[in-house]
Amino acid sequence: MPASPSSSAQAARDAVAHRLRDLRREAGLTVVQLAAACGWHYSKTSRIENALTGPSATDIRRWCTATDADGQAQDLVVQSINAESMYRQWRDQVRAGLRHVQESRGKTFRATEHFRVYSSGLVPGLLQTEGYALAVLHMAAGIHDVAADDSAEAARARVERSRIIHEQGHRFVVVIEEPVLYCQVADPDAMAAQLGYLLTAGALPAVSLGIIPTTARRTRWPEETFHVYDDRLVSVELVSAEVNVTQPSEIALYVKAFEQLRSMAVYGAEARALVLKAIEALP
Numbered sequence: 001m002p003a004s005p006s007s008s009a010q011a012a013r014d015a016v017a018h019r020l021r022d023l024r025r026e027a028g029l030t031v032v033q034l035a036a037a038c039g040w041h042y043s044k045t046s047r048i049e050n051a052l053t054g055p056s057a058t059d060i061r062r063w064c065t066a067t068d069a070d071g072q073a074q075d076l077v078v079q080s081i082n083a084e085s086m087y088r089q090w091r092d093q094v095r096a097g098l099r100h101v102q103e104s105r106g107k108t109f110r111a112t113e114h115f116r117v118y119s120s121g122l123v124p125g126l127l128q129t130e131g132y133a134l135a136v137l138h139m140a141a142g143i144h145d146v147a148a149d150d151s152a153e154a155a156r157a158r159v160e161r162s163r164i165i166h167e168q169g170h171r172f173v174v175v176i177e178e179p180v181l182y183c184q185v186a187d188p189d190a191m192a193a194q195l196g197y198l199l200t201a202g203a204l205p206a207v208s209l210g211i212i213p214t215t216a217r218r219t220r221w222p223e224e225t226f227h228v229y230d231d232r233l234v235s236v237e238l239v240s241a242e243v244n245v246t247q248p249s250e251i252a253l254y255v256k257a258f259e260q261l262r263s264m265a266v267y268g269a270e271a272r273a274l275v276l277k278a279i280e281a282l283p
Contacts, residue, residue, distance in 0.1 A: 010051070012082065012083035013051045013083045015079070016079050016080045017050065019072075020049060020055065020063055020076070024049075026067065027067035027069075029067065031045045031046055031049075038063060038066055054084050055080060057077045057080075057081075060073055064076065082246070112229040112230055113169060113171065114171055114230050114231075115227065116227070117172070117173070117174045117226075118174075118227075118258055119175075119177070119225045120176075120179075120224070120225060121180060121225060122180060122185065123176065123180060123194055123198065124225075124227075125162065126162050126164075126174065127165075127197065127209075128194065129190070129197045130158075130159045131155075131193055131194070132186050132190050132191070133155040134151055134186075165206060171206050171207075171208075173210070173258075173262065174207065174208065174209050174210065175210040175258070175261050176211055178212060178274055179214065181195060181198075181211070181274065182281065188282050192282055195275055195282075196279065198275050199276075202275075210265030210267050210271065211265055211266055211271045211274050212261065212264045212265045213274060216265075216266075218264060219260060219263070220257065220264070223257060223261070224237060225237045226258075231248075231255065233245070233246055234246075234254045
C-alpha cells in the first residue's frame with residue numbers, strides 16, 4: 001500500500017535532516033562547533049538534525065558553508081522546500097475561508113486531463129450537489145474552527161468548479177465505497193438529490209463511476225480519500241492536513257492502489273442498482 005501521507009511528509013523532512021547531519025559529521029564538526037560556525041545556539045543544530053525544526057534556506061546555506069559543501073546547498077534548499085510543502089495544515093488553508101480553498105483548486109483542475117478519485121467516506125467534491133456540499137462544508141467549518149463560516153459561498157464555488165465534468169478535454173474515473181451512499185451527512189432531501197445526481201453524472205460520457213460493494217471480495221482494504229491529477233500530483237486528505245505528493249515513485253504507488261481499488265468496483269447497471277437501493281433506504 002502507499003506510505004501513510006503523514007509518514008511520507010515526515011520522511012521527506014527526515015531526509016533533509018539526515019543529509020545535513022551527515023555533512024557535519026563528514027566535516028568532523030561537533031554539534032557545538034557547527035553551531036558556532038553558523039552563528040546560532042547548538043540546540044538549533046540538534047533540532048534541525050532531528051527534524052524537529054525545518055531549516056530555512058539561509059540556515060542550509062550557512063550549514064553547507066561551514067561544512068565545505070557549498071555545492072550541495074541549492075539542492076538541499078529545494079529538497080527542504082518540497083518537504084515542507086508536502087504537508088499543509090488545514091487550519092492554514094482555511095484561514096482565508098472555505099470558499100478560498102475551493103477557488104484555489106481551479107487552476108489544478110483546469111490543467112488536469114485525467115482525474116482519478118477514490119473516496120471511502122463521502123461523495124467526492126467533483127460529483128457533489130450544492131445541498132450536499134453545503135452540509136459537508138458546514139461540518140468542516142465546525143470541525144476546523146473556521147472563524148467566518150462561509151459554507152454557502154464555498155458550496156457554490158465547489159459546484160461551479162465541478163462543472164468541469166461537462167467540459168471537453170477531461171476524463172474522470174471515480175471510485176467510491178458503497179457505505180458512502182449511506183453516510184447521512186445531509187438531510188433526507190439533500191441526500192436524495194445527491195444520490196439522484198450520481199445517477200446522472202455517472203451516465204456522462206467523460207465520467208466512469210465505480211462503486212465497491214460491501215460484499216466485494218477485497219484484494220485491498222479501504223484507503224484514505226485521494227485524488228490523482230494526471231501522473232503529476234496526488235492529493236490525500238487527512239484529519240489534520242492535506243498532503244500533496246509529487247515524487248514520481250510515490251505517485252506510482254497511488255496509481256497502483258487506485259487500479260487495485262478500481263478493479264473491485266462495479267459499473268453501469270450494477271452501480272446504478274446500488275445507488276437506487278440507497279435511495280430506497282432513505283428515511
